Amino acid sequence: MTDWGQNLATMRRNAPLVQNITNYVAMNVMANVMLAAGASPAMVHAEEEVAEFAGFTPALTINIGTLSGAWVRSMLLAAKTASARGTPWVLDPVAAGATTFRRETAAALVALKPTVIRGNASEILALSGAGAAGKGVDAADAVGQAEAGARTLARATGSVVAVTGAVDFVTDGTRAFHIANGHATMPLVTALGCSLTGIVGAFLVGQPPLEATVAALAYYGLAGECAAATAKGPGSFATAFVDALANLTPAEVSARARVTQA
Template identity: 55%
Template sequence: MAYQDVLTPLRDQNPLVHCITNYVAMNVAANVVLAAGASPAMVHAPEEIADFTPVCTAVTINIGTLSTSWVASMMAAAQLANDNKIPWVFDPVAHFVSGYRKAVAQDLLALRPTIIRGNASEILALAGESGAGKGADSGDAVEAAEGAAQNLAEKYGAVIAVTGPTDFVTDGSQSARVHGGSPIMPKVTALGCAQTALMGAYAAAGPAYDAAVGALSHFKVAGSQAASKAQGPGSFQMHFLDALATTQPADLAGAVT
């Protein structure tokens, strides 16, 4: 399956994506997943995980706003995803800013995510290298994290997606760069977190590497289309959701080298 072809089964199957994400991202992520053609569920109570996670077709875990109960849910959902052969995507948001956050990220990493999506600073730090991240914002170029991504992919058997102006994806044996998007996108809060949720939807519909490349391509193409109509970050959000919904598989083909 080519990466652009994953969008067709995604829309045909309308996969249920279990999104454990942060307070800032919930609404944006849910709208993005819906617009693309999948079904989001923002379930995070520990009491529900055992019943809910096994009936989903993908899980996404974003550590943007941590708390003790949410960490318990994240660990349980990741383990259940593994037990039930459900793909799961890990977004290690700013995992280097505190000892608590770093420990949680390492515990989740040990459960071997299907896909890891992060900015360059997050990927560098996850691989044990130094970076220049500032909170959730990257201070490093994507190119600087390509070696770290390769190492993580080989060590954990995961697909690594490093996002930025040009995204980089690798599974350790193959790699791709995804072009497009708009400089407006970083000015809209939680779009990166929403991309993780969309990647979960793609992972439910196709192989992990193709899913990561397809989700990133969908974002880039929709971002470029939205920017051509938007007057700023506010109107960009509206046009971006519309573009996610109208983008077709053939539109994705030109985004990747």
């Protein structure tokens, strides 16, 4: 049995710098989530410096949540630099099926070979060509509906594909896992999906992509379970969740990760 807590221990030992090009909604939440977990986030997206930073960061995440032309130019520059250097990078295709602009931007980024693509079921369905629009940034489909599409997308791109929801699904196109950790309050707090993308980026440093992604999702979902034990609603859940990310130990993750082969 894989010891998923070891991946958390490795991430904390590395305390990796992670460059994030993320959306206006997520920036603060994501930085706090990443710091609590033990990573070192930097939100760097200006066209003038994005490639230079991507030239030395050990991991990069790109999130299309609040797009404009300038953001897209920055994203493409950073992704090209990461791909050329072999730097692990994660794509978060927020609301990828909602508009033509998002569909085209997501497709251009997928072509630059993200190490991991992490999205909700509707987003992964949209990327896999199923035409799902989602409900804005929220999922309108169940994870199970996106699993075949995720496998196809992973085989077509060479990326690890992570579909999150009630029970997460992660595949490299050959192997696949379900992660049953998590809590129903998580989608009621904005930017927790975006922030998870940053956590996946931190876990990727020096670790194999499929295992790193599964471990990141188990740890994150488990923090949600811990937060729910004391929270009175989404507001106090958000605070308790950041505390749980900081307080969870690798041993607790090893003992409580609910990961099965799919």
